[in-house]
Amino acid sequence: xxxxxxxxxxxxxxxxxxxxxxxELDVVSQGYTIEETLANLKEAVELYLEEMGVPxxxxxxxxxxxxxxxEFNEKTTSVVGERSY
Numbered sequence: 001x002x003x004x005x006x007x008x009x010x011x012x013x014x015x016x017x018x019x020x021x022x023x024e025l026d027v028v029s030q031g032y033t034i035e036e037t038l039a040n041l042k043e044a045v046e047l048y049l050e051e052m053g054v055p056x057x058x059x060x061x062x063x064x065x066x067x068x069x070x071e072f073n074e075k076t077t078s079v080v081g082e083r084s085y
Contacts, residue, residue, distance in 0.1 A: 005054065009041055025055070 010021045017030045018037040022045050029044045031037035 007045060009038060011037060025049075 007022050007024050010023060011034060012019050012021075014030070017032055018034055019028065019030045020037045020041040021028050022041060025045060025048055027041065027044050027048050029037065029040040031040045
């Protein structure tokens, strides 16, 4: 018997590929399109669950994804680089 569990995907465009993170399990994957990236992340999560099982206390909805700003100063600019955000 199969059961379905929902997980979160946080996707970000990298320099050449998209990168996806499943924050509930700390699993990451990548791909050249969003669709490929999600398919690769799904496969990585399935493999993780086969090997490790579902961690106790992991519930869909437990994770919030938020954006926040950081002020740039001389030190952070040299580390992050001059980029437009």
